[in-house]
Amino acid sequence: MVHYLTSRLREYRRLSRDGVLAVGLMLSVAFLGLFVIYPLFKILSVNASPAAAPAWHRLIAARGTWNVIFNTLWLGLGVATIGTALGFLFAFVQVKLDVPFKRLFNLVGVLPIISPPFAVAMSTIVLFGRSGLITHKLLGLRYDVYGLDGLIFVLAISFFPIAYLTLVGMLRALDPALEEAATSLGASRWRVFRTVVLPMMTPGLASSFLLLFVEAMADLANPLLIGGNYTVLSSRIFLAIIGEYDLYAGAVLSLILLVPSLTLFFLQYYWVSRRSYVSVTGKPTGSARPLETPVLKWSLFALTLLISGLIVLVYGFIFVGAFTKVWGINYAFTLDHFRFVLFGYGSDAMVDTTLLASIATPLAGVLGLLIAYLVVRRRFTGRSLIDFASVLGLAVPGTVVGIGLILAFNQPMWGGLFPKLTGTALIIVMAYAVRSVPGSVRSIIASLQQIDEAMEEASASLGASSLTTFRRITVPLIKPAFLAGLVYSFSRSMTSLSAIIFLVTPRWRIMTAQILNEAETGRFGNAAAYCVVLIAIVLFAIGLMYLTVGSRTGAERLVER
Amino acid sequence: MKRTLMGLAVWVVLSMLAGAFAAQPDTEGELVVLAGPQEDWAQAMVAAFQKKYGIRTTYVRMSSGEALARLRAEAGSPSFDVWWGGPNEGQMAAYKEGLIEPYAPPRAAQIPTELKDPKGIWTGIYVGALGFCSNRELLDQLGLKPPTSWDDLLNPKLKNGIAVADPRTSGTAYTFLYTQVVLRGEEAAFDYLKKVDQNIFQYTKSGSAPGRMAAAGEVPVAIIFSHDCVKFREETGVDLAVSFPKEGTGFEIGAEALIKGAKHPKAAKLWMDWALSPEAQAIAATVKSYQVPSNPNTVVPEKAISLDQVKLIQYDHAKSGELRAKLSERFGEEVREGAAAPRK
Numbered sequence: 001m002v003h004y005l006t007s008r009l010r011e012y013r014r015l016s017r018d019g020v021l022a023v024g025l026m027l028s029v030a031f032l033g034l035f036v037i038y039p040l041f042k043i044l045s046v047n048a049s050p051a052a053a054p055a056w057h058r059l060i061a062a063r064g065t066w067n068v069i070f071n072t073l074w075l076g077l078g079v080a081t082i083g084t085a086l087g088f089l090f091a092f093v094q095v096k097l098d099v100p101f102k103r104l105f106n107l108v109g110v111l112p113i114i115s116p117p118f119a120v121a122m123s124t125i126v127l128f129g130r131s132g133l134i135t136h137k138l139l140g141l142r143y144d145v146y147g148l149d150g151l152i153f154v155l156a157i158s159f160f161p162i163a164y165l166t167l168v169g170m171l172r173a174l175d176p177a178l179e180e181a182a183t184s185l186g187a188s189r190w191r192v193f194r195t196v197v198l199p200m201m202t203p204g205l206a207s208s209f210l211l212l213f214v215e216a217m218a219d220l221a222n223p224l225l226i227g228g229n230y231t232v233l234s235s236r237i238f239l240a241i242i243g244e245y246d247l248y249a250g251a252v253l254s255l256i257l258l259v260p261s262l263t264l265f266f267l268q269y270y271w272v273s274r275r276s277y278v279s280v281t282g283k284p285t286g287s288a289r290p291l292e293t294p295v296l297k298w299s300l301f302a303l304t305l306l307i308s309g310l311i312v313l314v315y316g317f318i319f320v321g322a323f324t325k326v327w328g329i330n331y332a333f334t335l336d337h338f339r340f341v342l343f344g345y346g347s348d349a350m351v352d353t354t355l356l357a358s359i360a361t362p363l364a365g366v367l368g369l370l371i372a373y374l375v376v377r378r379r380f381t382g383r384s385l386i387d388f389a390s391v392l393g394l395a396v397p398g399t400v401v402g403i404g405l406i407l408a409f410n411q412p413m414w415g416g417l418f419p420k421l422t423g424t425a426l427i428i429v430m431a432y433a434v435r436s437v438p439g440s441v442r443s444i445i446a447s448l449q450q451i452d453e454a455m456e457e458a459s460a461s462l463g464a465s466s467l468t469t470f471r472r473i474t475v476p477l478i479k480p481a482f483l484a485g486l487v488y489s490f491s492r493s494m495t496s497l498s499a500i501i502f503l504v505t506p507r508w509r510i511m512t513a514q515i516l517n518e519a520e521t522g523r524f525g526n527a528a529a530y531c532v533v534l535i536a537i538v539l540f541a542i543g544l545m546y547l548t549v550g551s552r553t554g555a556e557r558l559v560e561r
Numbered sequence: 562m563k564r565t566l567m568g569l570a571v572w573v574v575l576s577m578l579a580g581a582f583a584a585q586p587d588t589e590g591e592l593v594v595l596a597g598p599q600e601d602w603a604q605a606m607v608a609a610f611q612k613k614y615g616i617r618t619t620y621v622r623m624s625s626g627e628a629l630a631r632l633r634a635e636a637g638s639p640s641f642d643v644w645w646g647g648p649n650e651g652q653m654a655a656y657k658e659g660l661i662e663p664y665a666p667p668r669a670a671q672i673p674t675e676l677k678d679p680k681g682i683w684t685g686i687y688v689g690a691l692g693f694c695s696n697r698e699l700l701d702q703l704g705l706k707p708p709t710s711w712d713d714l715l716n717p718k719l720k721n722g723i724a725v726a727d728p729r730t731s732g733t734a735y736t737f738l739y740t741q742v743v744l745r746g747e748e749a750a751f752d753y754l755k756k757v758d759q760n761i762f763q764y765t766k767s768g769s770a771p772g773r774m775a776a777a778g779e780v781p782v783a784i785i786f787s788h789d790c791v792k793f794r795e796e797t798g799v800d801l802a803v804s805f806p807k808e809g810t811g812f813e814i815g816a817e818a819l820i821k822g823a824k825h826p827k828a829a830k831l832w833m834d835w836a837l838s839p840e841a842q843a844i845a846a847t848v849k850s851y852q853v854p855s856n857p858n859t860v861v862p863e864k865a866i867s868l869d870q871v872k873l874i875q876y877d878h879a880k881s882g883e884l885r886a887k888l889s890e891r892f893g894e895e896v897r898e899g900a901a902a903p904r905k
Contacts, residue, residue: 062894064893064894064897126777129777129779130778130779130780131777131778131779136778144721144762146762146763224766228763229761229763229764229897239727239729239730239766241630242624242626242627242630242730243626243727243729243730243766243889244626244729244886244889244890244893245626245629245630245633247634326776326796326797326798328777329776329777329778329797329798329799330797330798344604406634410634420638422634422635423635423640504621505621505640507619507640509621517600517622518600520765520766520767520770521599521767521769521770521773522767522769522770522772522773522774522776522793523773524773
């Protein structure tokens, strides 16, 4: 026992000898503890408190609650299935087929990442709704797009890049020698696909499926706008807080949403993703032989082209909405919506959101770097706990993050030493950081794991301090990953709605919350103009980051991934 | 990037200081408004007030529900000074919870008695009447005339043809609910709402959203405030008909109230008095808000529906406010959530 303790202590003493790293460790622990773990703990403790008992009784007894839970699971299942299939189709065409427009397909596969909330849903309503341009004006249908079908459509095209990016990397890494071996043993194309390619892809498919499931359950914007009367847990939480003013019901429902989300996420994180059959040997292998069956090849191509066309149409139509008088009704050209967003009262939101996201981005980047470095390169007790906490921000649905932050910081702590944070810009920045750190950490961990520690050891044995080694050896090597983390953080923050919707303050206007307001009160034109401006800001910022931090390899890497 | 950020930070601090010193009247030089009406109206008001008095004024637009939730969460240390606009039920509910400080500004004397609270808990700034907002083209296709009775909504031809908001998030929708309770008694009202539910296409979050759906041709009939319908007609050019139920309809009084513990009470009181002036109330029409102003001296826009066109019911706003939580919850459980599963 004593020996155990002293050895633990020795670990930390060794760690604390690197002054900078010790500070880094403390910062990471403080951030994760205060803004990730503590809010979740607050949700649990509020749920366990007697004050929440009436809300529990009421919600469990209400048949509506059970409907809402099943609705949420159905939605997750639908989006996960269709999104994974779409991702696989795009990845397969990208890697295995020798067809034109592959750059376009790749772009379509990553485009939705910078998409603001509501954009796709609004376009879908105007294009495919009851009086939709395509469904009604072109085909004469009165199709009701609100509800489960519309939601699955919108969420599948919004989230399928998660599956695409996972699967395209995996397909590329498949050793073509295995397929060639199977073929030369006389297996048909289909048999090779079924018995060689598919089994090797299973971990990737399962992981995409689970991640999409979690994302679909967590999404708030689309259920609010296109869900119609189909209520899911996230929109039910929104109703509890915003409509029924019932923080306890919100906390109870948050817990109900948290359980499947965390289960599926960590199933993916600890089990599926560790079960990779793909062996990266580093040795050059032959490049994959393109698929040669023409019928199959061209029908897959046609399908991909059709879907890409649909996605481009949906996104392109946002620009139509932003530049026309009344989207869906009066298509006369106007700049009114942009006047409103750029120079009217919408401009505050533009400046505020960009400012807060710009503060959160480097914060998330540096924290991500520190956490990733500690997790991969240092050995100390509690390391796996830090690893776990660092991905929580991604696993926990945004609405739950928001409620947790409110519960944790709506009064001063420690006898006033730590001020009340609700109502300040700081809590919004922290919400952004909580949501962005995991992506940044993941990106840098992946990069660090590929770098041989020997280089750092060589630097150390030549007498460089750990800080110098970190600065001169490690940082340059992981710069592309760091940059990818920054880009991810910024676009994630700018487009984030669910985590900040309950935290918006009078002083700090947030574009996504404004878009919700405009879209919900029926001003789709203003909302579309907001979306266009938001996309422009994100693209501009990404360009700026490459210029200041960047390197070509970083840019290429991001597109490749 | 760091330098830009520093620059921005300095700019923010300087502009705050500038705002603080520019104040002319004896006020705190700063005001935070919680606004109920549509954004452009709030914006025009804030700009006019800021220009006139040099007080740095900011606002956030919230629905009644959102506003109440926020005030409750911030009780004791509110970020807002005055609650301007939005149905007075919300302000009554807030008063019951000790979130409102009664204050009747001097100009409240010019406001008709039925449009203000005797104790000054709230003072009316406009009146809006609930009505039907119909897309004439769609009604023609169905061979229907714009509804003139609540029972017209039960017509099977209107299956999936009506949009209204959810009373749990919208004051407009609660006015619809409470109107039925006044006209029929609570039990019969819920029977009626369950029958109307058969024809409802969608319950939206915001009260005015059904107006967009009617204008876009997604539903033939929306139940919204008539001034919102006029506004959608103006903005879209779609032939929308405004009609009212002959049994009588509910109405809202858009009111203002002083928030308890306001950090800028003097500026808030100045705002409240100014907002009752004909000059301030005339701003509404300039941004296409066609509610009837509460001050009889205000010039009423021609397009707005005047209250003598409409039969109003005996609407006890105090009682309606009291019952809101209970009735909305019952609505959620019996009419909405029980049917939350897909019905298509």
